Amino acid sequence: MLPLSDMGVEESSNIKAVLFDLDGTFVNNDELKGVAYSSLELIRERGLKAIAVTGRPAGWCDLIARWWPIDAVVGENGAFFFYKNKNKIIRKTFYDLEVQPINRTRLNLLFDKLLLSFPNIKVASDQSFRQWDLAIDIAEETKLSKKEILDIVNFAEHGGACTAISNIHVNIWFGDYNKEQMSLKVLEELGLNSKNIIYIGDSPNDSPMFECFESTVGVKSVMNYEGLIDTYPKYITKEDEGYGFVELIKFLISTR
Helix, strand or coil, X not given: CEEHHHCCHHHHHCCCEEEECCEXXXXXXXXXXXXXHHHHHXXXXXXXXXXXXXXXXXXXXXXXXXXXXXXXXXXXXXXXXXXXXXXXXXXXXXXXXXXXXXXXXXXXXXXXXXXXXXXXXXXXXXXXXXXXXXXEECCXXXXXXXXXXXXXXXXXXXXXXXXXXXXCEEEEECXXXXXXXXXXXXXXXXXXXXXXXXXXXXXXXXHHHHHHCCEEEECHHHHHHCCCCCCCCCEECCCCHHHHHHHHHHHHHHXX
């Protein structure tokens, strides 16, 4: 990974949209800093698009799409995206809604099996707001070891599910989608070219995005995931979490 300062003016000036993860990238330790949120206004003032890409639930994403100064939000690791058009929230899902109750039943059965092997695990506190996935808390309100996390992932994948590890949750779902695939659909919907975006993230569930796009950035803590992350970003910030996000935005503005 290269320091962010190594990004050239040509690459920076080519960026038309900023795609960003939330927890550990935009949000600091469960607290959204004003300096990070206000940077979204700076993005908009410079004519750039802003798209949140997160593992957080549909209930949260509906609010984000409705009230935040962004152009779209991808949620539950690619299950859907929401955006606002003339004060109306447009909701698009990877699968038809008829599939949702089927998948939910399968996830409930899988969780029952997980509990038998890992009796101390807990679902994430935001699980009740989710539509398409199961989130196991690994670092938000409980703490699991790296071995426990990998054992849960292996168990779920052996049961035919897909998984993604964030800095706080193990997300589990049935389906072929991920952050990358749904982000590409968003870009198409908004008339954006995938070669003109930059993505910033922090953890293993950002790996598909780091692999997909040419311009990618990790906040400082991305270095903590050795052995868990498949593809690292091209650049890395000096600062961590939301301060790393602000560092990127300031850099993009200063090099234009």
